[in-house]
Amino acid sequence: MLVNLYVNNVLKKYHVQAGEFLLDTLRNDNYISVRRGCDSTSCGVCTVLIEGKPVPSCSVLTIRLEGKHITTVEGIQEEAEKLAHYFGLEGADQCGFCNPSMALTVYAMKNELKNPTLETIKAYLVGNLCRCTGYQAQHIAILHYLEDRS
Template sequence: MLIELTINDKKVQWDVAADDFLADTLRAHGCLSVKKACNTSCCGLCTVWVDDQPILSCSMLAVRANGKRITTLEGLQEEAAAFAKILTAEGAEQCGFCSPGFVMNVLAMKKELKNPTDEEIIHYLTGNLCRCTGYMGQLRAVKTYLGVNSER
């Protein structure tokens, strides 16, 4: 089945099978930041933006992306680098396996939420699992990146 979509601002046509998942299709076409781990939509590693909304690409069929605008971490290098500097400065970088999906959600959160509380940040990131951290360093980094007022 031929689908037409925009990947990181580039129009493409891809031939996909009816049962191909978007995460697999993206990886097959060079978007290697898109990872899969749980295959149950629980870990957040496969997060991409579809029409500027974060989604779990391991549970979306590629055919459903027809006509959509898809953004992966490869299309957000400047924004990702800015957040990565803060993540490192806060001592919150870990092995990096979960980072692409986590970063995609943090960047989406910056567009969506204004001066969120700790609870709102935690709720927004609930689906992002990290195997190596206690999340406190990441929370500090997210708050710094979002410019959250700490005296709330």
């Protein structure tokens, strides 16, 4: 079955099986920043934005997305680099496996919430697991990133 998707604003045509998930479609097309983690909706590393909303790509059937806009971390490169800068300053970046999904979720949060508090940030990021950092440095980095109006 043919599905037309706008991946990072570029029209892509994919021939997919009925049961193919977006994670597989994107990774097969070399969007390898979309990670495969638990593959069961729990860890958040496969997060992409569909129409600006963060979703777990491991659990969304590609066939259901005709005409939708999908954003991977490559699609928000400038913002991701800015966030990475603050992650670096706080030593919040270790293995880096969760960073693309974290960046996308933070980007979506920035667009959805006005002046989120630390508690709101923590609640928003509940679904994005990081097994290296213990989160504290990431939370501080995210606060600095949100304060940066440049």
